[in-house]
Amino acid sequence: AQRVTQPEKLLSVFKGAPVELKCNYSYSGSPELFWYVQYSRQRLQLLLRHISRESIKGFTADLNKGETSFHLKKPFAQEEDSAMYYCALSWQGGSEKLVFGKGTKLTVNP
């Protein structure tokens, strides 16, 4: 079965420090991986997807099929990055569902 694991429930860093939010997945085929973010009192929204290979708000994520990982990274964290981050997986082949990880709450301290 498809599964997404985010090992850290909470992550706290200081402003300007690098941050890495871990995501591992379990799926034997060709996955589509996403990071969604939920800022305080806001709705869940897409941050980035691996297929577009883009950097959004300074965040990047590389799909590593060998390690089945899709870690989210930012070299210099900002206070406004504080939010709940969810890694999510979908796949080609007719399924319509996104499988989410449990989420990591990132706090960036001043």
Place this chain on the structure above:
Amino acid sequence: EPEVTQTPSHQVTQMGQEVILRCVPISNHLYFYWYRQILGQKVEFLVSFYNNEISEKSEIFDDQFSVERPDGSNFTLKIRSTKLEDSAMYFCASSDLGQNTGELFFGEGSRLTVL
């Protein structure tokens, strides 16, 4: 910027009562979804809807659940006889291309509390 809207934001109901959660997806989107998140747990897929029918549903989406698009704008989730374990945040989402390639746009959620 167009947004998915959900009503009510919070509903409290007695066990066994029927509940209808309403959603207005983004107007030109074709794919509609319901997800739920029990407090402290992960966001879980319930059902997807395309071309006026259910395209996929999870094992959570049993006979107590139904979805409907009664007109051109609303997308509703009905729970016929609520149970305590139905207490959760329910998220509606819509997409123009489907979630494999497109972005899901989520509503702010409807919090359901079953007493």
